[in-house]
Amino acid sequence: MKMKVDIIIAEDEAYNLRLLRETLQRLRPHWNVCGTFESVKSTVEWLKNNRHPDLMFLDIQLADGLSFSVFEQVSVDSMVIFTTAYDTYAIRAFKVNSIDYLLKPFKESELETAIRKFERINSI
DSSP, X not given: OOOOOEEEEEOSOHHHHHHHHHHHHHHOTTOEEEEEESSHHHHHHHHHHSOOOSEEEEOSEETTEETHHHHHHSOOOXXXXXXXXXXXXXXXXXXXXXXXXXXXXXXXXXXXXXXHHHHHHTTO
């Protein structure tokens, strides 16, 4: 039996959100998207009021600032895969709970590799 994995996605561009969500649904249909957010504020608010997901997909640049500020406002227990158009934040990303850093537009195979890394770490 496949383990259910709870995830959230923080992405402020509707097209990229839809693409990521559809690709995740195809690759891991048993995974549960608990929420999608377009801002730091809404992501922080959700994390303060809900059990943290197993995995978070975060765009670096959200509608109201950098997603790194989420970590300054909430103690995050989740693992993180960053999905971004900016390569300049890669080092900073690994100082938080990041397990991968995907540059947009990323290939489905790159997303699969990142997911497998998460599964390996968690023995899924």
